[in-house]
Amino acid sequence: MAGGVWVFAEHRDGSLRKVTLEAMSAGKGLAGLLGEELAAVLMGEGVAPLADTLAHHGAQKVFLAQDSSLAKYTTNAYATVLSQLVLQNQPSILLFGATAQGRDLAPRVAMRLEAPLASDCTALSLDEKGRLVATRPIYAGKVIATVLAEGSSQMATLRPNMVPISEPDSLRKAEVVKVSAGPSPEGIRTRILEVVQEVAGAVDLAEADIIVSGGRGIKGPENFAIIRELASVLRAAVGASRAAVDAGWIPHQHQVGQTGKVVSPKLYIACGISGAIQHLAGMRSSKCIVAINKDPEAPIFKVADYGIVGDFFQVVPLLTEEFKKLLVEG
Amino acid sequence: MKIIVCLKQVPDTAATIKVKPDGSGVETEGITYVINPYDEFALEEALRIKERLGEGEVTVITLGPPKAKEALRTALAMGADKGVHLSDPAFEGGDSYATAKALARAIQGLPYDLILCGKQAVDDDAAQVGPAMAELLGLPQACVITKLEIDANRKKAVVHRQIEGASEIMEVSLPAVFTAQKGLNEPRYPSLKGIMGAKKKEIAEHNPSSLGLSPEEVGLAGSKVKILKLSPPPSRATGKILEGEPREQASQLVKLLREEAKII
C-alpha cells in the first residue's frame, strides 16, 4: 500500500535520539489526520532492538536495513537505501530530526527523489488537501514562515524540543520489514576516520551552542571553577568578559566581545558581567540570553531574556544542580 | 586546483526584519545586504587553499537580483578570480530545490575540483542547497565543516564535521561539496587594492535559457516548497526578571529554558 507517514529513526550509541521520538509523536498526529499508517525507517548495524522502542512510540511498521556498510552514518550509503525505499513505497510524508545527520541526509534524498523538503520545522500540520504545511523560523527566528510542501513524499526536518513525546505503549508491536542493503554501488567516497567527543569546558567558543561566561563580578580566577562546572553539565563553552581577561583570570581566547570573539550561540549565560557595549557587541545576537548579576541596573539586563538579580556564588551552583537533575539524571 | 564557491547575498544579521503587513514577504527598505556569513567562511577557505597550493582559481557564483552583484564584487575584492551571476526575474522566489538546480547547472559548465558553500543562508535558514547540489552533481559531501585539509596529489580531503557534542573526522574523495561552519577560519577584509582590482575582474551572466532551463523550472515556478505566509514571531516578554529565593530562581530558569525557550 502506498502512502503512510514515515520517520527516519536516528540513533546514537545504541539508543534512539530524542528528536526521533518527537518526530514519531508529530508523525502520529499527521498519520491520524491522513488516515494512513505511521512507519519508521531504521538503518544501521545491530539496531534491530530499537524497532521495539519505535513500535512503543506508535510505529505500525519498521523498515529495518542492517548492513556493515550502514554501521556508521555516511551520506551516500544511507541516502541510497532510503531513496530506494521511498521510491518503492511512496510514503506521503517523511520526517527527519533537524540534526547534523537529518540535515545532511534529507536534502540529498529529497533532491534525488525531486521531493519537497521543509527544513528545521517547529510545527507540522496539513492543509485541507492533506498536503504538509510546516511552520519554520527564518531570518534566525526574526520571522516565522508557514510553508507548503507540494508533491509526493513531502519531507521535513523537525527541530528538536518542539513537539512533546507521546506516552509510549510498551505493548504495541510493529511489523518489521527487512530491507536488503549492501555497499553503495558507486564505491566508497567518504570514510569516517574518527569521532572526537567534545571535552566539557574545552568546547570552542565560535562553534558552541551554549556558552557560560564570567566577568568581573565573579571576583577571582578560582571562581571560574564554578563557571566550568555549569558549562560541563551543559556541554557548553566557557566565555569571559574583557575585564576578567584583563585581570588575568582566564586566557584571551575565552574573551567574548567586540575585541574578542563574536558569538551567537543558542544560549548565552552571563555571570557577573555588567554588559559593557563592547561585550554586548560580541554576544547580542545569541538566541537566548540569561543574565545573573548583583546589580539590577546592569545594562546586561536590557538584552537578557531571563535575568536573575542575585549573588553569583549562590545562584550558579544551584543552577548547576538543577541542570544536572534535568540533563544527567533525568 | 579549481574551486567554486557558492554565495548568497543576505540581509545583515543585525538588521531588523519586518514582515510586510500582508505577510507576503519582508520589507527590504533600508536593509543592508552582505555576503551570507557562512558563505564568507567558504570563500575564505577557498582563497586560503589557493594560496597554500600556490596555484588555482576561485570562481564565485551567486543566484540573486542585480543587487547581488555587489556580493560577487566583494568576493572578487577579497581575492576570488571570477564571478558568475545567475540573474533573471525568473529566478526570483525560488526554494532550495530550484536554487540548487540552477546553481548545479551553472557549475556543470565549469571546471572544478572542489565546491564550497556556507552551511546555510541566514535568511531562509534552510541549509539545503549544498547537499542538494552535491546530489545533482553526483558528488560526495561533507556538511558543517570546521576544518579542511586538502591533499591535492591524492585528490582527497580530510574534514572535521561538527555533529552534536562531537566532531567527526572524515576523509572525502575530490571533487566534493563542503559546507562551511563558523570556526573554519576568519574571513579576510578586502583591501582597497583588492576592491580596485575587482572592478576589472570578469563576471559572467546567466539566465535560465543560457543554462538550458525553462523559466518554469526555476524560481517560484520551479519550487516545491512555497511560502504561504510570513509572520512576526510571537513576542516573548524580554527581560523577564526571575523573583524569589536563589533556589526558586534557579529552578524557574531551568524550567523556562526548557519549556518556554525550548533550548535545553
Add this chain to the structure above:
Amino acid sequence: MCRPWANRDVRPYNVGAVNTNSLVLLVLLVLAVGAFGYNALRLFRLLRLGKREDRFDRIGERLKSLLIYVLGQKRVLEDPYSGVLHLFIFWGFIVFSLGTIEILGKGLYKGFSLPLLGSGQPHQYLAFLQDVFALLVIAGVLMATYRRLVLRPERLGGHFSDAAVILVLIFGLMVTHLGASGLNILLNRNPSASWTPVSRVLARFFAGLDLANGTEPFLHSLFWWSHILLLLGFLVYIPFSKHLHIITAAFNVFFRSLRPQGALAPMGLEATETFGVARIWEFTWKQLLDLYACTECGRCQDQCPAYLTGKPLSPKKLILDLQGHLLSQGPALMKRGRSPGNGNGHALVGEVILEDELWACTTCGACQAACPVFIEHIDKAVDMRRNLVLMESRFPYEVQQVFKNLENNFNPWALGWDSRADWAKGLGVKLLSENGEAEILYWVGCAGSFDERNRKVSRAMVNVLQAGDVDFAILGTEEKCTGDAARRIGNEYLFQILVRENIETLDKYRVRKVLTTCPHCYNTLKNEYPQFGGNFEVVHSTEFIADLIDVGRLKFRKDQELVVTYHDSCYLGRHNGIYKAPRRVLRAIPGTKVVELPHSREKGFCCGAGGGRMWMEEKIGKKINLERTEEVLAAKVSAVGTACPFCLTMLEDGIKSKEAGESLKALDLVELVAQAI
C-alpha cells in the same frame, strides 16, 4: 711664526690677518664649506626623494611662526631648565654667526666689514653681545653637561657621544673666542675693549700671568686659529649630527602644517595605484624634512602615553628610525630611481617600524604638541597604517569587526543602525526628518546613541538643551559614524564613504550648526569634513553650555558639594584647543571645587582610546586608562569630569578595575550640569 696681528690695524673690532695666512684660511674655508656643501646637498637631494606637497602657502603666517618658535624659542622654553640653556646657546649662535662672518671675512680680506654694521658703534654693540653671550653660552654648555651627566633625563637617551662632541665644540669655540679677545686687549689692539667686560677680565688675568715676551701674541694666534678650526670642524660635522637641526629646525618650523591640528592630511583615492606609505620615498618631502629636524630632545617621548605605559612606541624613536633608514637606504634609492611597485626599497613596517609600534599610537597629539620643531608624527603613523589597511588588509584582528560594522550598520558595534535613535524615545526630541529644520542639530554620535552608559549623557544633554530652551533636533537613524576611528586606523576608503553619506544628509536638511558631546565627532566634522566640502559650524557641548551659562539661560538650583577634577580629552584639548570652556562649566556649578590634575591642558594624558585604540586590545605594557585612573585617584577627588564618550568609558573602566567605584565617579560634564539645574 704666525703673526696674523702683526699688521696693526685700527679697525674697531679686529683680530687681524695677513696674506699668507689668508691663503691658508681660504684653503681651509673652501675645504670646510665644500665638505659641508657636499653633505648638505646630499641631504637635500635625499629630501627630494619625497613626494610633492605644497607648504608654500600663507607665507605671512609661516614667517610669524619663525619669529615665535625659532627666534622666540616659545616651545623650547616650555621646559624651563633645558629651555633656558637652549636659549643661551641658540642666541649665542645667532650673535656669533654674525661675528663669525666678520672674523672669516677679515681673515680673508682685512678691509672686510659686515655690510649692515658699517663702521663704528654697531661693531661695539656686537662685540659686547659676543662677549656677554660667550659667557652665557658657556653657562648653557655647563648646564647641558650637568644635565647629561647628572640629571640624565630618560628622554635624552642614546647618542651621548654626539652630544659630547657638540658640547665640547661649543665650549671650545667660546673659550677660544674669549681667549683671543682677551689677549687682543692685552696686546692693545682692541678699541672696543671698554665694550667687552668679560674679555677685559681675561686680559687682566693674562697680564697677571706675566708671560714671557712673545708668548702673548703666540697664545692669541693659537686661540684665533683654534677658534677658526673648531668653527670649520663644526661646519663639517653638522650634517652628520643631531646638530643638523640648527639648520633644519628653522625650515621645519617655517614649513610646518597649518592645517587644524586635529585634521589628518587629506588623501586622494583616485588615479593612484598605491595608497599610504610603504616605503620611505612615499612620504612627502616635508615629512622627510621632519626626520632631519629632529633634535633628539625626547620631549615627545616624555609625553607619549604609549611609551610611558611600556608599549614599543616612542615618537622619538619612530622619527630616528625613519631618519636612519633614509640616510642608509636613500642613496641607493636615488640611483635606482623610484616608482611604485615592489622591490624599490625596503618596506618600512616590519623592517624599520614594528607593527606593534605603529598600532600603539593613540593619535593623542602629545608628541606633536611637545615638539619644539613641529615634527608631524601622527601623519606619518597614519600614512603607514593606511598602506597596511588599504593595500594589504593588515591590521589587528579586532579591527575587522569595526570596519564591517561601520560598513553595514554605520556604528562600530554591530548594532542595527535602525536602533540608533532608540535612546531618545519618550524624550520629546525632534527628528529632522519629521520637522525639517531646527536652529541646532544635535549630533549624538555612536557612543551616545548605542552605549548604555553614554546614552545617559545624551539624555542629560537633552535635559540641558530643553532647560535652556534651545531649538534643536537630531538626525535619528539617518546619522552615521563620522568615520573618525576608521580614518585614524587607516581605512581612508571607508572614512570617505561615511563622510560623503553624512554630508549628503546634512546638506539635505541645510544644517548650519552642529552640536555634539563627542570630541571625535567634533574634530572630524569641524576639521576634516571641510576637506570634502562639508562646511558646518560645529560646537562642542562644553562650549555650548558655557555660553548658555554666560547668557543666563541655565539656572543652577542644587548645591553639589563636589570635589571634582577635569580630564582633558585629547581631541577637544590638544587637537582643538578647547581648555577653558569645560573648566568654565565646572566652576559655574555651585558648590563644586575644581582640582587640576598634574597632566592637564596641553599636557593632558590620553585615556588610551584615540586613534582607533578604543577598538583594539591593549596587550602590551600597562593599560593607559589605568595609568590615568591612578593619577585621578591620587588627586583625591570624588568625581572626574569628562567631555568625551571614549574618555568616560575608559576612565569608568579604570575605576572599576581599581575597585574604586565607591569613592570616585566618572561623569560627563553634561551630566554634572544636568544634575545641578
